[in-house]
Amino acid sequence: MPLFKSVRSNGVEPQGVLRWQDPSSNERGSGAAVVSRDYFLSMLVKAGLEPVWVLAGEKNVYPGQSLGSSRGFGGCVGHTSVYTVEAGAIKVAGTMTERYKPSAEQLQALRDVDQ
Numbered sequence: 001m002p003l004f005k006s007v008r009s010n011g012v013e014p015q016g017v018l019r020w021q022d023p024s025s026n027e028r029g030s031g032a033a034v035v036s037r038d039y040f041l042s043m044l045v046k047a048g049l050e051p052v053w054v055l056a057g058e059k060n061v062y063p064g065q066s067l068g069s070s071r072g073f074g075g076c077v078g079h080t081s082v083y084t085v086e087a088g089a090i091k092v093a094g095t096m097t098e099r100y101k102p103s104a105e106q107l108q109a110l111r112d113v114d115q
Contacts, residue, residue, distance in 0.1 A: 011035075041085070052093075056080040061102075063110055072110030076100040 011020040020035035044051055061074025078100070082093040102110070 051085050053083040053090075054080065055083070061110070072112070073102045073106035074110045075102045 012018050019039045020033055022033050024031040058076055058078040060076045063072040078098040081095040083090050084093045
């Protein structure tokens with residue numbers, strides 16, 4: 001059973017109730033679905049599924065030069081977190097953080113950019 005049968009940019013029930021939409025289909029910006037929490041969770045239950053969110057990102061240190069420059073690097077921190085729903089509340093199931101240190105040469109090149 002598909003969670004959403006509509007291929008349109010929003011999910012409106014026959015009664016006219018808006019259940020989900022993708023604002024980016026009508027506005028500038030990143031694509032993302034916005035959905036009614038209760039509707040989303042009820043549809044998952046009907047399909048025998050449970051919600052899981054995985055969010056990941058990273059922070060990097062580079063010199064203030066144009067993109068594509070290979071001079072200097074100050075390191076990177078990557079993070080990933082997993083969220084689930086327990087007893088109706090969103091809970092953190094786990095978080096992983098990875099740190100990538102620069103080599104001595106990369107760090108020196110980063111420091112030398114302004115000189």
